[in-house]
Amino acid sequence: MLKSLNVAQSGLNASKIAIENVSNNIANENTPGYKKRVVQLSELELIDSRFTGRGVRADTAYRITSQYLYDNMMNENTKSNYYGAVSKLVGNIEVMFTETDESGFSSDLDRYFQAIENLRTNPSSEIYRTTYKTQGQVLVDSLQNLYKGIEKEEELTKISLEENVKKVNNLINEIGAVNQQLGQHVEASNDLLDKRDQLERELSQYVDIEVDRSNNEYMLKVGGEVAVRYNTNIREINLVEEFSPQVDRFSTNPATGKPGDLIGENHDIGIGDKISYKFNNEYEVSIQIGSNKYTDGQGNEYEIDFDGDGVADTVDETNYIRALSFAVNSHPKISEQVIAYNGDYSVDKDGNIVDNMGRDEFLLLEARNHGEDGKFQGRIVVEEASNPTVQSSNSVLPTDLVDPAGGDITINVPGVGNKVFPVGPATTYQDLINSINADPDLSAELNGSGNLIIGNKSNPSEGITVTDNLTTSIGFVDTPKNNDSLFRNEYSSKDGEDKVYLAVYDKEINIKSGILKAQTENLTTSSPNNKIIDYKEKLDNFARSLSDLFDKFVKTTADGDYIYGHVASDNYTGDREIKNLNLFSGMDVMSLKFNADAVNDLDQVDLDYMSTMQWKKDIEFDGFAQDGSSINATSLSEFFQEIRVNISSDKENNDFLFETQATVFQAVQFKFEQLTKVDPDEEMINLMKFQAAYTANAKIVTAVDEMIQTLLGM
DSSP states (O other): OHHHHHHHHHHHHHHHHHHHHHHHHHHTTTSTTOOOEEEEEEEOOOOSSOSSOOOEEEEEEEEOOOHHHHHHHHHHHHHHHHHHHHHHHHHHHHHHTOOOSSSSHHHHHHHHHHHHHHHHHOTTOHHHHHHHHHHHHHHHHHHHHHHHHHHHHHHHHHHHHHHHHHHHHHHHHHHHHHHHHHTTOSSOOHHHHHHHHHHHHHHTTTSOEEEEOGGGOOEEEETTEEEEETTTEEOOOEEEEEEEOOEEEEBOOOSSSSOOBHHHHHOOOOTTOEEEEEETTTEEEEEETTOSEEEETTOOEEEOOTTOSSSOOOOOTTTHHHHHHHHHHHSTTGGGTEEEEESSOEEOTTSOEEOOOSSOOOEEEEESSOSGGGOOOEEEEEEOSOOOOEEESSOOOTTSBSOTTOEEEEEEETTTEEEEEEEOTTOBHHHHHHHHHTSTTEEEEEOTTSOEEEEESSSTTSOOEEEEEESSOOOEEEOOOOOEEEOOOTTTOBOOEEEEEEEETTEEOOOOSSHHHHHHHTTOTTOTTOHHHHHHHHHHHHHHHHHHHTTEEEEOSTTOOEEEHHHHHHTOOSSSOEEEOOOEEOSSTTTOEEOGGGGGGOOHHHHHHHHGGGTOOOBOOSSSOSSSOOTTOBOHHHHHHHHHHHHHHHHHHHHHHHHHHHHHHHHHHHHHHHHHSOOHHHHHHHHHHHHHHHHHHHHHHHHHHHHHHHHHTO
């Protein structure tokens, strides 16, 4: 009987503990991170000969969880927060581009074009002239306000990133502290495990994490790198910013060997040729072969002394790169923003830059301010004084026959005399070229277009006269001079870069998702997912084309055919007047300026040209000449509308991805919480079950007590 009493007592104790666990579950139903507990009941082991058992015991209370669902939930949470952060950023920018019928940049652009049209109808009206000046400045201010708004969002993103990195490190340290407490227990405390899970879940909002809990050990990785190991090894995440300068190389891309000079590759530089470097469509310097002075954009002349010996250096075909570098570095405004070098420089043991001074290499320009803040755009313009060579009118192949009927070609070389080259029925153009090149005073070749070019080898600056005595005339003409704009070698040049990344012990970590991923990639200029730089570049392209179109033009026919913009006009070699408007300068939004003083010099021809801009549908926004080479040409108004559409499309796409990912996360979270969260109905059933068990065991105690009393009373 006493043994029965012990069994009932164990049942009372086990039921009491189970009821206490139910009470604890109900009390923590709304506690963040709490996972319901279940008391583990087991039969007491037999230690004697009885066969009815010794009762029950409550071993422990364990948490209900699923590591598989939990890890998946954290992964989906990280992705969901990534799309949410991107959607928020793009949404903030989309608000900046909101317009009404009367306000917004589109309305400002329409009013600008209307001001041009009004002034065109009455060029002498001071009211219309003043209105145009006002609208020109309003257009610049409106465009710059949009750009500044994006830059403000960029600045806020950077501030938020810094704060979020601090939060991540706080969470990492808290997880380490929890691990330290867990290390002081023989068996892990449920409340500490719940707390650590909650911290991991919070951390997964910001970065992708991996947690390894195998073999009763603990290791947490952020972006594949260990951040917490055991309870003592804790590594904080560092925010790193690196800035590299823009480097423009005007060089060639040889298959082997060192890069060459892009100018010399495209032009046969000679006496009188003018070479200019134009910076941001605002400043320029020019040198001329045969002169010892350079000029700035206002026509001021300054001596060239690139070797620093105090004696002016005369520019020739062997030193024009060094002379142009000297001019760039001597210009007070250009040199504030870039440094020009003669080819790739070296650095001595003391860290000093050593430029190449022995011979010309190629023009290299490096921004003084590193990163995106130092961006610039420059180009080289070559204006040939003359081209002393002659060329054939028709394009031919090397294997083509010169004239099946035969004859000869006579070439007069000044100071030498006539040279006659026979042409037989089987003579090909390659045979003729070989024959001419065998003469020490002459050179011949086929150019890329298949024209036969003949020049004076002994005196390249002197022209020659060619007469063909052939049945089928070759038709030699003077080779037209070649004015050309040369742009940097995109293959070897580099844009200024802002690189923002996370590191552990100076080692970059590759985060795949989360809030910090969204923020770092929108602050790294080279990231293909950087929405901020994408929108800024589109606005810069708009400003660049606006500045180009309203700077120079050439009216080529009386019917109103034009060469548009300063880049195309600089390449013009005809006899028509190049008209200088000088209304806008700058090559990006923040360098864009409106020159109100230039409005006073506008005439009817200028205004007729300007009025075509509103309806011009083939404007190119690639930064090169308006020459019809781009397949993405459109109008100024439509290009800006495309920017707005792109922003709205990005917002819509990210919202869709965010909503889809949020649905996936919620589905996994629901399954996990269905398993782990406290269910009040289930707990009430458990309460009644264990209460009934307690009552039943109490009745057994009462029954045994009555039996004992009966025995004692006998």
